[in-house]
Amino acid sequence: MKKISESTVRRLSLYLRFLQEAADRGADTISSEELARRGGTTSAQVRKDLSFFGSFGKRGMGYSVPELLHALRDILGLTRTWRVALVGAGKIGSALFSYRDFQRRGFNIRAVFDSDRAKVGAAWGDLRVRHDEELDRALAEDGIEIVIIAVPAEAAQGVVDRVVQGGVRAILNFAPTRLKVPAGVALRNVDMTVELEGLAYTIVNGIPPT
Amino acid sequence: MKKISESTVRRLSLYLRFLQEAADRGADTISSEELARRGGTTSAQVRKDLSFFGSFGKRGMGYSVPELLHALRDILGLTRTWRVALVGAGKIGSALFSYRDFQRRGFNIRAVFDSDRAKVGAAWGDLRVRHDEELDRALAEDGIEIVIIAVPAEAAQGVVDRVVQGGVRAILNFAPTRLKVPAGVALRNVDMTVELEGLAYTIVNGIPPT
Numbered sequence: 001m002k003k004i005s006e007s008t009v010r011r012l013s014l015y016l017r018f019l020q021e022a023a024d025r026g027a028d029t030i031s032s033e034e035l036a037r038r039g040g041t042t043s044a045q046v047r048k049d050l051s052f053f054g055s056f057g058k059r060g061m062g063y064s065v066p067e068l069l070h071a072l073r074d075i076l077g078l079t080r081t082w083r084v085a086l087v088g089a090g091k092i093g094s095a096l097f098s099y100r101d102f103q104r105r106g107f108n109i110r111a112v113f114d115s116d117r118a119k120v121g122a123a124w125g126d127l128r129v130r131h132d133e134e135l136d137r138a139l140a141e142d143g144i145e146i147v148i149i150a151v152p153a154e155a156a157q158g159v160v161d162r163v164v165q166g167g168v169r170a171i172l173n174f175a176p177t178r179l180k181v182p183a184g185v186a187l188r189n190v191d192m193t194v195e196l197e198g199l200a201y202t203i204v205n206g207i208p209p210t
Numbered sequence: 211m212k213k214i215s216e217s218t219v220r221r222l223s224l225y226l227r228f229l230q231e232a233a234d235r236g237a238d239t240i241s242s243e244e245l246a247r248r249g250g251t252t253s254a255q256v257r258k259d260l261s262f263f264g265s266f267g268k269r270g271m272g273y274s275v276p277e278l279l280h281a282l283r284d285i286l287g288l289t290r291t292w293r294v295a296l297v298g299a300g301k302i303g304s305a306l307f308s309y310r311d312f313q314r315r316g317f318n319i320r321a322v323f324d325s326d327r328a329k330v331g332a333a334w335g336d337l338r339v340r341h342d343e344e345l346d347r348a349l350a351e352d353g354i355e356i357v358i359i360a361v362p363a364e365a366a367q368g369v370v371d372r373v374v375q376g377g378v379r380a381i382l383n384f385a386p387t388r389l390k391v392p393a394g395v396a397l398r399n400v401d402m403t404v405e406l407e408g409l410a411y412t413i414v415n416g417i418p419p420t
Contacts, residue, residue, distance in 0.1 A: 009411050013404040014388060038388055076407050077414030084406075095305035101386050101403045107410075146409055170409040172402075176311050178224060178248055186412040188405040192382075193311045194223040195398040196294075197286050199356055199380040200317075201219050202396040204287030 008049050009076075014039045015046070016072040022065050029062040081106040083143050087159050088150030089114035089122070089129045092174055096148060097124055110142050115155070132159070139166035146170045153177040160187075218259050219286075224249045225256070226282040232275050239272040291316040293353050297369050298360030299324035299332070299339045302384055306358060307334055320352050325365070342369070349376035356380045363387040370397075 018038040022030050032043035039046065050056050050068075053075050057063040073079050084107050086093055096102070097109055112124050113132040120131045130138065138144070147163045149156055149171060156175035163171060170186045173179055181187045228248040232240050242253035249256070260266050260278075263285050267273035283289050294317050296303055306312070307319055322334050323342040330341045340348065348354070357373045359366050359381060366385035373381060380396045383389055391397045 004415075006408065009408045010401075010404055012411075013401075013407040016407075017386070040388060075411070077410040078407065082406075082410055082413075091305040091308050095301040096402070098301050099402065102406065105403055105407065107403075107406050145413060146406065170413055172405055172409060176227070178250060186409050188408055190400060190402055190405055191220075191223075192306070192309065192400055193315055193317075194220055195382055195400055196292075196312065196317050196356065197223040197226075197288065197315065198216060198219045198398055199382060199396050200287040200292055201222075201285070203292075203355060203380055205214075 004052055008052070011039050011041060011045070011049055012072055012076060015049070016069070016076065016078075019065055019069045019072065023069055027065050030065055030068070031062040032057070035063075078106055081108050082145050084109045084146045084148060085111040085113065085135075085139065085142065085144040086148045086150060087113045087132060087135065087163070088148075088174075089116070089119045089124070090150065093148075093150040094124075096150060096174070107146070109148075110144065111138050113138070115151075135159075136162060136166050139163065139168060144168060146172065149173045149175055149179075151175055214262055218262070221249050221251060221255070221259055222282055222286060225259070226279070226286065226288075229275055229279045229282065233279055237275050240275055240278070241272040242267070245273075288316055291318050292355050294319045294356045294358060295321040295323065295345075295349065295352065295354040296358045296360060297323045297342060297345065297373070298358075298384075299326075299329045299334070300360065303358075303360040304334075306360060306384070317356070319358075320354065321348050323348075325361075345369075346372055346376050349373065349378060354378060356382065359383045359385055359389075361385055 015035050018035055019030065032046040035046045036043040053071065056068055056071065086097060086109050089112050097112065112127055112129045113135050114120060114129055115132045117131065119129050122129045147168050149159055151159055153175045156173065156177050157179055160171060160179045160181060164181055164185055169184065171181065173187060173189045176191060176193055179187060225245050228245055229240065242256040245256045246253040263281065266278055266281060296307060296319050299322050307322065322337055322339045323345050324330060324339050325342045327341065329339050332339045357378050359369055361369055363385045366383065366387050367389055370381060370389045370391060374391060374395055379394065381391065383397060383399045386401060386403055389397060
């Protein structure tokens with residue numbers, strides 16, 4: 001198995017989204033040029049990205065939408081559902097919980113935790129917010145595979161340590177801090193302030209970063 | 211002025227955060243090793259990133275925390291406040307509106323818009339949600355510099371086109387779609403589902419992407 005870069009995997013996610021849009025409007029085929037345009041890349045890059053995973057499409061014919069859709073869903077591990085826990089029942093946690101795109105892609109939030117007893121017991125959809133004392137036991141009982149961290153920065157590392165200890169290998173972090181995880185645990189950060197600061201930099205310096 | 215990559219600018223944001231933490235605990239100096247460790251990079255990379263902007267620190271002495279803090283705030287354009295508008299008063303918009311980190315870094319949301327008349331007029335802090343018909347006029351009147359898009363995917367491009375037409379040069383997009391902007395307009399995407407899909411890929415393939 002080749003090592004695939006994080007940016008390649010990100011582009012595959014975008015190609016998948018465009019393929020779904022194409023399928024929704026009844027398109028049978030899609031060209032690498034169209035995928036490239038939507039993904040903000042070149043058609044050579046599209047062909048290279050896809051070539052890691054097999055031989056798709058015919059020269060001059062484009063890609064079969066249903067075929068490539070299926071292949072990408074398979075490659076990205078989206079032909080199944082994922083058991084997700086959310087730690088942090090604040091504003092960000094609440095927005096993520098009701099984010100339709102997660103559910104649509106098979107990421108099912110099965111448990112929500114908070115350390116604030118005032119929030120514990122609140123009904124969120126079919127769930128109740130649980131105290132984060134229950135986190136360790138719940139991870140195993142619910143077979144949680146991915147944990148989303150939406151707690152304040154100062155609490156985040158403690159939560160991550162417990163989650164890793166509990167056997168979880170994939171973490172999506174929304175807390176505005178860098179977290180340490182051991183090798184073999186995948187961590188992604190969504191850092192909204194960093195993105196805004198990048199925009200501020202661009203305005204001040206007048207040059208869009210490459 | 212050299213062209214600085216987007217990933218360099220992202221690292222500068224992270225260094226800034228660690229410097230603020232160091233300042234909060236009363237540290238006078240910080241080493242490139244410490245900045246590297248917190249930023250998930252190497253001390254050589256830290257020195258290279260900072261060298262684009264001048265000469266900081268003394269060999270063997272580390273960096274002066276207040277000096278580098280000031281320099282990074284200056285480089286990133288954070289010695290001033292920014293006039294921000296938010297389009298989309300749904301769950302994500304609401305979470306972003308009350309996200310303390312934005313305000314703390316000088317990103318002031320001055321106006322909130324939605325196309326849903328049921329939401330228009332609702333009090334959000336000191337503001338009232340405005341109908342997005344008012345968007346074009348308000349951008350100029352309020353001197354908006356950065357727009358945050360938190361509308362559904364299918365509405366996002368239309369909003370962006372109006373915002374660009376209204377003279378805004380910096381856009382932070384939370385809608386799960388790729389947007390087109392003309393040259394000279396900076397666009398950042400925060401794509402939460404893409405990050406989750408990256409984690410799913412990692413679990414399925416057992417190799418953390420590089």
